[in-house]
Amino acid sequence: MAETRVDLKHLLExxxxxxxxxxxxxxxxxxxxxxxxxxxxxIDIRIEPEQKRLTFTDNGEGMNRQEFVKYxxxxxxxxxxxxxxxxxxxxxxxxxxxxxxxxxxxxRARSCLxxxxxxxxxxxxPWEDVGELSIVPEKGTGVRLHFHDRxxxxxxxxxxxxxxxxxxxxxxxxxxFTKVLSHIYPCGIxxxxxGEPVALSTVKREAGEYFIVRRGKxxxxxxxxxxxxxxxxLPEERRGLAVSTFGKVIRRGWEWLGxxxxxxxxxxxxxEVPELVEVLNTTKSDFMKDPNSLQKYYxxxxxxxxxxxxxxxxxxxxxxxxxxxxxxxxxxxxxxxRVVGEILPDFPELAxxxxxxxxxxxxxxxxxxSQGPVATDVAxxxxxxxxxKGGPGEGGGVEESIEGPLAGEHLEAxxxxxxxxxxxxxxxxxxxxxxxxxxxxxxxxxxxxxxxTIDINALHPAYKRVETRPEAGVYIIFAVASVLSVHVQEKxxxxxxxxxxxxxxxxxx
Numbered sequence: 245m246a247e248t249r250v251d252l253k254h255l256l257e258x259x260x261x262x263x264x265x266x267x268x269x270x271x272x273x274x275x276x277x278x279x280x281x282x283x284x285x286x287i288d289i290r291i292e293p294e295q296k297r298l299t300f301t302d303n304g305e306g307m308n309r310q311e312f313v314k315y316x317x318x319x320x321x322x323x324x325x326x327x328x329x330x331x332x333x334x335x336x337x338x339x340x341x342x343x344x345x346x347x348x349x350x351x352r353a354r355s356c357l358x359x360x361x362x363x364x365x366x367x368x369x370p371w372e373d374v375g376e377l378s379i380v381p382e383k384g385t386g387v388r389l390h391f392h393d394r395x396x397x398x399x400x401x402x403x404x405x406x407x408x409x410x411x412x413x414x415x416x417x418x419x420x421f422t423k424v425l426s427h428i429y430p431c432g433i434x435x436x437x438x439g440e441p442v443a444l445s446t447v448k449r450e451a452g453e454y455f456i457v458r459r460g461k462x463x464x465x466x467x468x469x470x471x472x473x474x475x476x477x478l479p480e481e482r483r484g485l486a487v488s489t490f491g492k493v494i495r496r497g498w499e500w501l502g503x504x505x506x507x508x509x510x511x512x513x514x515x516e517v518p519e520l521v522e523v524l525n526t527t528k529s530d531f532m533k534d535p536n537s538l539q540k541y542y543x544x545x546x547x548x549x550x551x552x553x554x555x556x557x558x559x560x561x562x563x564x565x566x567x568x569x570x571x572x573x574x575x576x577x578x579x580x581x582r583v584v585g586e587i588l589p590d591f592p593e594l595a596x597x598x599x600x601x602x603x604x605x606x607x608x609x610x611x612x613x614s615q616g617p618v619a620t621d622v623a624x625x626x627x628x629x630x631x632x633k634g635g636p637g638e639g640g641g642v643e644e645s646i647e648g649p650l651a652g653e654h655l656e657a658x659x660x661x662x663x664x665x666x667x668x669x670x671x672x673x674x675x676x677x678x679x680x681x682x683x684x685x686x687x688x689x690x691x692x693x694x695x696x697t698i699d700i701n702a703l704h705p706a707y708k709r710v711e712t713r714p715e716a717g718v719y720i721i722f723a724v725a726s727v728l729s730v731h732v733q734e735k736x737x738x739x740x741x742x743x744x745x746x747x748x749x750x751x752x753x
Contacts, residue, residue, distance in 0.1 A: 252318055253366040256341050259334055263527045267338060268398040269408050270527070274335030275300050275387060276413060276435070277492060277528060281329065282306070284384060285431035290438055293400040296393070301379060301386035306352040315348070316361060316371045329490045329521060329528055336361070336387050340369060342395040347388040349379040356380075406442050409435055411481055415514045416491045417444050420452065424468045424516055425491055433491070447482075447512075448475040455555045457515060459547045460653040462622065466547060469515030473559050477509045485552060486514040489521040492528055501549055502694040504685050505561040515548055533734025535593040542596035542731070549694070573679060576717055580724055581676045583748045588675055591741060593733050595648075599696030600627070600673030609646045609670045610655045616666030621658035623647070629670040644670060679720065690723040693731070698724050721749055 263270040279287050282304025290299040307315060318337055336346050340363040349358040358379075361371035379386035391399070398404040415421045416433045426432070435442045450473045457467035471485065484497035498508050505511055523537035531541045556562050588595060609629055610620055627648020645654045655665050678697040685692075686703040700723050701707060707723075710716045725745035729738035 251367055252340070252363060252369045255318055256338060256363075259526075260338055260341065264529050266398070267342065268396050268404070269412070271335055271338050271342075271389075271396070271399065272405060272408050273412050273492075273528060274338065276409065277329045278335055279304055279385070280429070280433065280490065282385065285429070285433060287433070287435045288439075289405060289436065291400055291402055291405065296391045296400065297388060298391070298399050298405075299379060299386060299388045301384060303382065303384040306355075306380075306383055306385055307350040307357065308352065308355070309357065312348075312350060312357045312359070316359065316369075318369065329492045329524065336389075339387075339389050339396075342391055343389050344392050345390045347374075347377065347379070347390070348385070349377055349388075350385040351380045351383045353383065402437055406437055407481075409442050410444060412493055413491055414444070414482075414486060414493050415488045415516060417442060418470070418514065420470050420472070421514055421516070424454075424470070428490055428518065444482075445479065447472070447478060449473075450475045450510075451559055453555055453558065455515075455551045457517065457544075457548050457551045459543075460622070460624070460626075462653065466519065466544065467515050467517035469513060469548070469551065469555075471511060471513035471552070471555050471559070473507075473561070474510045474512070478512050482512045483509055484512065487520070487548070488514050488516050489518055489524060491516070494520070494524065494528070494530065499689075499692070501545065501552065502692055503549065503552060503556070504682070504692060504694075504699075505556055507561060511556075511559075511561065515552070517544055517548070520544060535733055538593035538731070538733055539596055542593070546596055573720075576720055577677070577679055579749060579752050580679070580721070581674070582752055583745060584675050584677065586748050587744055590744070591732055591736075594728065594731055595675065597693060597696070597728070597731060598675035598677060600675060605672050605674075606669055607646065607672050608667050609644060610657065610665040611644055611668050611670070612655065612663060613666040614664055616664045618657050618665045618667065619659055619661040620655040620663045620665045621661035622653045622663075623656045624653060626654050627672060629672045646670070646672065648672075677724070679724070691727045693727050698727050700724075722746065725749075 260267050260270065265273075276287060279302035282302055284302035284304035286303050288301045292298070315336070336348060339346050340361065343362075345360055345362040347358070347360055349356065356376050358374050358376055359371050360374050361369065363369050379388055389399070410417060413435070415425060416435065422432055452470065452472040455469045455471065456465065457469065458464060459466050469485070485501060486493045486496040487500070488494060493514070498504055520531065520541065523531045523540050525532050531537060553562065584598060588598075607629065610618055625648055626645040629644050629646050647654045647656065655663065676696070680694075680697050680699040681702050682692070682699040683702045685701060687701065688704065689701055690704060691698050691700045700720055702711070707719060710719050725742050728745070729741040732738060732741045
């Protein structure tokens with residue numbers, strides 16, 4: 245008999261606490277994710293409430309002996325970040341917290357391995373090889389969970405399991421979207437519970453269109469989305485645009501995208517962005533919050549916004565905020581720009597959220613020139629600059645991409661590169677925000693970030709109270725700081741950013 249000798253229960257509880265969903269959803273999500281990574285085309289779930297048993301099987305590649313041993317090591321995973329969505333590999337391991345035993349069978353063409361695994365104490369999780377149980381008929385992996393009494397009861401309910409799959413893996417079930425995922429899952433994916441395929445509820449379609457997400461000078465394909473407009477209000481869990489990676493929904497709604505359509509309750513869809521798997525957190529419920537990951541996510545968010553807004557405009561679903569032009573609001577804009585310029589170096593992850601305005605610092609940049617002396621190639625990361633090509637009076641005005649934190653590409657010197665360029669003096673555009681007043685949406689949210697505009701919620705009770713008073717300006721500044729604060733990296737409290745922003749504004753001359 246082999247066994248794992250670590251403080252297992254404490255480690256598993258720490259992993260469990262990292263999920264924003266109940267443990268039942270976490271177990272199910274991990275089992276599906278690992279099945280998808282195995283190259284399967286079918287997932288079968290059998291629920292047997294009387295036996296307090298759930299059996300999960302896939303027809304993927306199965307595990308070899310080395311992988312099978314690592315599978316039983318809580319502290320080990322053979323998955324590589326960015327190569328799939330099941331990199332945590334903890335579905336069956338989390339199940340140890342609620343099961344009296346976990347049976348696993350994995351088959352390949354010439355081998356079949358089967359084990360019995362249980363959590364005996366906080367420090368002991370023994371497992372043993374057992375004979376074949378025929379859980380997996382041909383090839384793939386099967387996991388059978390025998391639950392303790394009154395534990396994980398939801399996993400013994402067909403309706404709960406089916407809804408959890410719809411919530412987390414909606415793109416795999418959407419007939420309109422399966423063709424988008426065909427490059428990842430060429431044989432498609434069928435998920436069945438007790439022999440019945442899990443399906444989405446039918447809706448009365450009014451209009452629907454695909455949209456493409458591209459970025460950079462070369463218009464590199466980044467993602468593909470589909471947006472459906474319905475004649476009636478949708479169930480709450482299907483409202484909004486979801487962002488997925490490898491078919492796993494990470495976020496859903498409109499708030500994450502900073503867009504509020506005219507009829508948000510009648511619009512549903514998904515945009516698949518595979519490269520975001522590189523910044524997916526361990527629980528697959530959100531994106532990582534370190535500065536580099538946040539910048540990658542915000543860069544993607546910005547180009548998704550542009551693509552989605554174009555389609556919403558086609559569907560007649562665009563609403564515009566009122567851009568006030570009074571002197572008081574213009575003064576606030578300038579003050580906010582100064583504050584942003586002062587504190588942004590300490591919060592670089594926020595840089596992709598801002599627009600760019602003129603009169604920034606002068607920099608040297610390589611501008612494309614077929615006769616130029618510098619060989620160049622295209623590199624990732626962009627910021628924007630403006631100026632006169634060749635210097636004042638020596639050429640026409642230009643808008644050019646230079647090295648920076650935003651989505652896009654810039655030219656950099658590269659011996660033997662494909663292009664030619666010449667160095668010019670040009671001014672980097674400085675970061676800036678626009679302020680809009682949203683008179684339609686309502687609710688208790690202070691405001692929303694839409695591209696580089698923060699829309700202040702004019703229907704918020706607090707705004708309505710101060711709208712005509714001198715303190716309205718302070719309210720708007722506070723609302724702007726509050727909206728931005730939720731976008732700082734995870735290791736920094738939003739309150740820290742809020743304090744810094746308000747202090748910098750207070751010191752503005």
